[in-house]
Amino acid sequence: MIMMIMSAIIFSISTIIMILTNFLSKKTIEDREKNSPFECGFDPISSSRLPFSLRFFLIAIIFLIFDVEITLILPMTIIPFNSNIFMWTITSIMFLTILIIGLIHEWNQGSLEWAS
Template identity: 35%
Template structure:
C-alpha cells in the first residue's frame, strides 16, 4: 500500500515538473532593463549592491548564538519552577553550561568584539 502511494506521488510530481518545464517560457536574453535595480520607479541613487558592515554581521551572529544558548536553558527553568527534583548530574551540567556561556561572553568582551566603534 505504501509503495503504491509512493509511486503515485512520484509520478504526479514528475509529470508536474515536466509540464512546468514544457510550458514555461525562458528568455535567454536578459536585457539591461531586467538587470538594473528597481527602486519604486525612480532611478537608484546608488548601485544595486550596497556594502554591508562586517562588524554588524559579527554582532548579529553573536546575538543569535547567545540567544539560542539561552533558549536551551529554558527547559531547566521549567523543571526548577515546577518543583521537580533534579539529579546532581543535571545541576552540574547546568552550571557547566552557564560557566561555558559566561566564558564565551567574557572572551568576546576582552577582544572587543562587542564594541561598536573599533
C-alpha cells in the same frame, strides 16, 4: 445528499469571495521602490560590491548565538522538578560556565564594541 450540495455551494461562494477580495485589494500604483527587492537597506540597483560592515555581521551572529542559548536556559527552571537535582546542577553549572567563558572571550576580543 443535501449536505454535499450545501457544502459545495458554500465552498463555491467562499472561493468567489476570496478571489474578488484579492482583485479588489491589489495596489495599482507601482514604482521603483515597491518593485525592487529589499536587501537589508542597500540599494539593489546600484553596485553590489559596496563594503559591508563586519561589526554589524558579528553583532548579528552574537545575537543569534545568545538567542539560541536563551532557549536552552529557560527550560532549566522546570527541569529540576522532573529529574535528578545533582545531575541538573552539574549540567547547569557547566552550561553557564561555558556561556560566561564565551562572553568574556568575546568581550576581550572587542566583538561587543560597536564603535572602535
